[in-house]
Amino acid sequence: MRVVRSVVLGCGSYLPEKALTNSDLAQMVDTSDEWIVQRTGISQRHIAAEGQTTSDLGYNAAKAALDDAGIDASSLDLIILATATPDNTFPATSVSIQHRLGMSHGAAFDVHAVCSGFVYAMTTADAYIKAGLAKRVLVIGAETFSRILDWEDRTTCVLFGDGAGAVVLEAQEGEGTVDDRGILTCKLRSDGCHQKKLYVDGGPSSTQTVGHLRMEGREVFKHAVGMISDVVDDAFSETGLTADDLTWFVPHQANKRIIDSSAKKLGIDPQKVVCTVQKHGNTSAASVPLALTEARRDGRIKTGDLVMLEAMGGGFTWGSVLLRW
Numbered sequence: 001m002r003v004v005r006s007v008v009l010g011c012g013s014y015l016p017e018k019a020l021t022n023s024d025l026a027q028m029v030d031t032s033d034e035w036i037v038q039r040t041g042i043s044q045r046h047i048a049a050e051g052q053t054t055s056d057l058g059y060n061a062a063k064a065a066l067d068d069a070g071i072d073a074s075s076l077d078l079i080i081l082a083t084a085t086p087d088n089t090f091p092a093t094s095v096s097i098q099h100r101l102g103m104s105h106g107a108a109f110d111v112h113a114v115c116s117g118f119v120y121a122m123t124t125a126d127a128y129i130k131a132g133l134a135k136r137v138l139v140i141g142a143e144t145f146s147r148i149l150d151w152e153d154r155t156t157c158v159l160f161g162d163g164a165g166a167v168v169l170e171a172q173e174g175e176g177t178v179d180d181r182g183i184l185t186c187k188l189r190s191d192g193c194h195q196k197k198l199y200v201d202g203g204p205s206s207t208q209t210v211g212h213l214r215m216e217g218r219e220v221f222k223h224a225v226g227m228i229s230d231v232v233d234d235a236f237s238e239t240g241l242t243a244d245d246l247t248w249f250v251p252h253q254a255n256k257r258i259i260d261s262s263a264k265k266l267g268i269d270p271q272k273v274v275c276t277v278q279k280h281g282n283t284s285a286a287s288v289p290l291a292l293t294e295a296r297r298d299g300r301i302k303t304g305d306l307v308m309l310e311a312m313g314g315g316f317t318w319g320s321v322l323l324r325w
């Protein structure tokens with residue numbers, strides 16, 4: 001029986017020009033390069049220029065992904081943007097990107113699952129493709145977290161950065177085995193009882209302001225490794241694959257200690273872990289496609305590789321996507 005899979009045609013990313021180093025931050029708040037590197041693995045992050053918006057970053061990543069895929073936006077039928085930092089409360093930021101890509105056909109919408117946003121958007125795209133509702137989908141993760149940080153709060157402002165990444169998915173038929181290219185399985189979870197551990201203290205309906213990110217860092221850390229391991233193990237159980245079968249593990253880039261502990265718990269060889277958090281900080285929904293694109297561009301990820309994506313973030317939300325590149 002022929003089975004439809006969502007196959008990656010190409011990927012791309014974009015980072016704002018300005019890099020903010022740990023030493024720069026030490027001039028702004030009471031922190032040090034040593035503290036930040038030791039606790040998080042982060043050395044620098046990129047910050048959007050004044051007036052540069054999430055749609056600007058997302059558009060540039062989208063263009064790069066379309067170029068990599070060798071296709072034109074006219075052949076897309078859906079754009080899904082994962083972001084928690086939209087240009088405006090509405091319309092959806094994806095619609096701005098759709099317009100800038102010269103598209104007036106198809107549909108575009110945003111998904112909001114904070115740091116798990118890209119995994120949620122990939123899962124949604126895969127569902128559209130499998131249901132026969134779309135053939136080519138552009139999935140973007142783009143964020144300007146610098147706009148929702150309290151730059152006087154050293155416990156949060158050192159952790160995050162701005163950026164965007166994108167992937168083009170296409171419906172292709174195969175035998176439906178784990179050796180076929182495309183998304184093999186997606187696992188999503190959320191649990192709203194953890195809302196107050198990581199949230200933004202503003203919004204249109206509550207305060208009529210944008211608000212600032214607030215986090216109980218230790219609490220997030222405490223739950224992260226277990227939640228990540230659960231959804232990765234679920235993906236392995238469903239497919240019959242194991243950590244040894246993976247070619248690459250591309251985790252959400254929040255914190256090197258969370259990444260290392262998750263890989264260790266899952267029995268994944270450290271050589272297989274793609275880590276970019278040192279250069280980008282935590283870019284929320286952009287972090288997985290930024291890491292994917294880096295590993296693809298430098299030749300690590302090749303056609304046929306088995307790649308596990310995972311993320312965990314505000315909500316809490318968490319999820320995994322297992323795919324054959």
Ligand code: ACO
Nearest residue numbers: 031032035039115154155158217218220221254255313314
């Ligand atoms: N520089 C220097 N000192 C600091 C800083 C800083 N930037 N931030 C906090 N400290 C101090 C604290 O004030 C505290 O001082 P005290 O002992 O005098 O009270 C001390 O360092 C220890 O603080 P803790 O919060 O206990 O430090 P911890 O070891 O837990 O590390 C961290 C903090 C890095 C935030 C850690 O809890 C963590 O990584 N949590 C996960 C957070 C995360 O990754 N969130 C994002 C994931 S979800 C998503 O992506 C949206």
